[in-house]
Amino acid sequence: MNDDDISKKNRKLAFILALVAISFYLVFVLMHSFQ
Amino acid sequence: MSSIAHDDHHDHKPTGLKRWFFSTNHKDIGTLYLIFALTMFFVGGSMAMIIRAELFQPGLQFVDPQFYNSMVTVHALIMIFGAVMPAGVGLANWMIPLMIGAPDMALPRMNNMSFWILPFAFALLLSTLFMEGGGPAGGWTMYPPLVLQTGNAFPFLIFAIHFLGVSSIMGAINIIATVFNMRAPGMTLMKMPLFVWTWVITSFLLIAALPVLAGGVTMLLTDKYFGTSFFDAAGGGDPVLFQHIFWFFGHPEVYILALPAFGIVSQVIPAFARKPLFGYASMVYATASIAILSFFVWAHHMFTVGLPIKGELFFMYATMLIAVPTGVKVFNWVATMWKGAMTFETPMLFSIAFVILFTIGGFSGLMLGITPVDFQYHDTYFVVAHFHYVLLTGAVFALMSAVYYWLPKWTGYMYDERLGKIHFWLSLISSNVLFFPQHFLGLAGMPRRIPDYNIQFADFNAISSVGGFAYGLTQLLFVYIVIKCALGGKKAKPRVWEGAKGLEWIVPSPAPFHTFETPPKITKEMLDY
Numbered sequence: 001m002n003d004d005d006i007s008k009k010n011r012k013l014a015f016i017l018a019l020v021a022i023s024f025y026l027v028f029v030l031m032h033s034f035q
Numbered sequence: 036m037s038s039i040a041h042d043d044h045h046d047h048k049p050t051g052l053k054r055w056f057f058s059t060n061h062k063d064i065g066t067l068y069l070i071f072a073l074t075m076f077f078v079g080g081s082m083a084m085i086i087r088a089e090l091f092q093p094g095l096q097f098v099d100p101q102f103y104n105s106m107v108t109v110h111a112l113i114m115i116f117g118a119v120m121p122a123g124v125g126l127a128n129w130m131i132p133l134m135i136g137a138p139d140m141a142l143p144r145m146n147n148m149s150f151w152i153l154p155f156a157f158a159l160l161l162s163t164l165f166m167e168g169g170g171p172a173g174g175w176t177m178y179p180p181l182v183l184q185t186g187n188a189f190p191f192l193i194f195a196i197h198f199l200g201v202s203s204i205m206g207a208i209n210i211i212a213t214v215f216n217m218r219a220p221g222m223t224l225m226k227m228p229l230f231v232w233t234w235v236i237t238s239f240l241l242i243a244a245l246p247v248l249a250g251g252v253t254m255l256l257t258d259k260y261f262g263t264s265f266f267d268a269a270g271g272g273d274p275v276l277f278q279h280i281f282w283f284f285g286h287p288e289v290y291i292l293a294l295p296a297f298g299i300v301s302q303v304i305p306a307f308a309r310k311p312l313f314g315y316a317s318m319v320y321a322t323a324s325i326a327i328l329s330f331f332v333w334a335h336h337m338f339t340v341g342l343p344i345k346g347e348l349f350f351m352y353a354t355m356l357i358a359v360p361t362g363v364k365v366f367n368w369v370a371t372m373w374k375g376a377m378t379f380e381t382p383m384l385f386s387i388a389f390v391i392l393f394t395i396g397g398f399s400g401l402m403l404g405i406t407p408v409d410f411q412y413h414d415t416y417f418v419v420a421h422f423h424y425v426l427l428t429g430a431v432f433a434l435m436s437a438v439y440y441w442l443p444k445w446t447g448y449m450y451d452e453r454l455g456k457i458h459f460w461l462s463l464i465s466s467n468v469l470f471f472p473q474h475f476l477g478l479a480g481m482p483r484r485i486p487d488y489n490i491q492f493a494d495f496n497a498i499s500s501v502g503g504f505a506y507g508l509t510q511l512l513f514v515y516i517v518i519k520c521a522l523g524g525k526k527a528k529p530r531v532w533e534g535a536k537g538l539e540w541i542v543p544s545p546a547p548f549h550t551f552e553t554p555p556k557i558t559k560e561m562l563d564y
Contacts (some may be wrong), residue, residue, distance in 0.1 A: 010141040010212045017208040021242050028250030032265055032276070 048548040059143035068125030075117030082110035087503035103486035104172035111175035123295040133539040136219025141212035156198035163188035179266040207238035221557035233298030248284035282333035296433030307383035308375025309534035321360035354404035381455035385436035396424030417477025443527035447545030450520035461509040468502030536564040
């Protein structure tokens with residue numbers, strides 16, 4: 001695997017993890033907003 | 036070894052301020068984190084000195100109660116988010132790529148941003164101390180409705196916490212991407228050093244727990260400024276909801292501070308016992324178990340708010356359960372030392388002290404986890420004693436151990452062992468003089484977060500304050516030792532400690548600016564930890 005492939009893989013994983021974190025945040029706020 | 040020599044040959048590094056502001060090098064960013072953490076340790080420490088000076092005698096001596104409460108609040112926020120967490124991330128930055136044979140962190144530019152958010156976040160937080168109405172004074176737990184009485188400092192507090200969360204989450208993402216994608220060939224997950232394992236697990240905790248805190252404080256902000264009633268009973272909300280949200284973050288946060296400390300001790304003890312770590316796999320599984328369980332125990336911080344009895348029992352038993360994997364870890368550390376050829380250099384002394392004193396903190400935690408007992412101890416100095424044993428003689432002692440263990444690798448020079456031992460013994464004695472009497476104060480009923488107290492608590496408070504001043508002064512010695520070591524001394528070998536195993540010890544000391552640009556060839560002996 002060359003450096004570009006590894007960078008791509010890193011960015012993909014980072015994007016997924018960031019999405020997880022942002023969804024936790026939104027779910028928490030929205031869940032309590034509609035009670 | 037040829038790849039290492041190659042790296043050394045091309046050891047170009049940027050110079051001047053640019054090197055630090057625009058750095059994408061994991062070692063430089065690690066250094067920035069560690070220096071920042073040490074600075075914050077002294078800022079938060081000076082607030083602790085104000086607290087202990089005020090409590091030296093009954094009555095109001097030096098500060099007014101509002102300012103005292105600010106000191107208690109900001110001391111906690113600084114020590115947790117500004118000192119212990121950044122120190123752990125600094126060690127992770129410096130050591131994880133070296134330990135897994137990676138050339139750098141997976142996302143170096145994001146790494147730079149993770150760090151440089153911190154000084155601005157703390158500038159926001161500390162600026163509140165100079166505002167009209169003073170800094171936040173409702174405690175680091177920020178319970179409404181009290182915290183909503185904060186003046187102009189309130190939005191600064193909330194935004195500072197958001198920034199700190201963003202910084203930590205980016206750091207956590209970077210660590211996970213580095214460990215999953217950047218390991219050298221042959222470095223399988225179950226061959227990674229325990230320090231790396233504990234940081235991967237901690238990173239998942241950070242990603243799961245910090246958005247919850249961010250959500251909670253956003254709701255506080257909208258309650259105060261945008262007319263919502265999440266936590267306002269008059270508008271149909273519930274102030275206890277905030278406590279649930281806060282502690283759903285807060286308890287995993289305790290392990291975010293403690294797990295990297297476990298990782299450090301799991302590196303140091305085998306090195307100085309000259310034996311592989313006892314029960315490597317069980318250590319990994321115990322760490323993961325602690326992390327998972329930490330999400331199911333949050334309400335043990337709220338036994339006195341009026342939970343249903345079945346809920347209290349559930350959280351009591353779940354809390355007791357955490358003692359099992361923690362017990363596995365303590366057993367394994369002791370079993371690693373058993374019949375080892377031990378020597379007692381400063382890192383080992385701090386690690387052994389960690390095992391004993393963290394266990395004392397763990398036991399007082401078990402006492403607090405028993406529901407009916409907690410009704411007596413809740414919000415007393417017993418709690419203050421408990422979490423300082425876990426965080427100061429626990430996490431901070433482990434961080435000190437790590438600094439002494441890896442300092443020769445960072446600077447290329449050996450630190451002054453005699454001064455290191457003096458630092459250890461003075462820290463050990465003073466921290467126990469500082470915190471052990473607080474158990475008695477709590478058992479006798481002294482509440483936490485008060486600037487004045489009944490005369491019956493005077494003696495133990497005076498002793499505690501003397502210990503506090505001694506501990507604070509002793510840490511100046513630590514700064515002297517680190518600076519002295521950075522400036523020169525006996526040259527350090529690549530393998531600084533004869534019993535130390537792992538990839539970080541095959542690179543020269545100081546570690547070159549670029550390492551493992553070609554992945555190292557991993558042999559079985561290198562990983563026999």
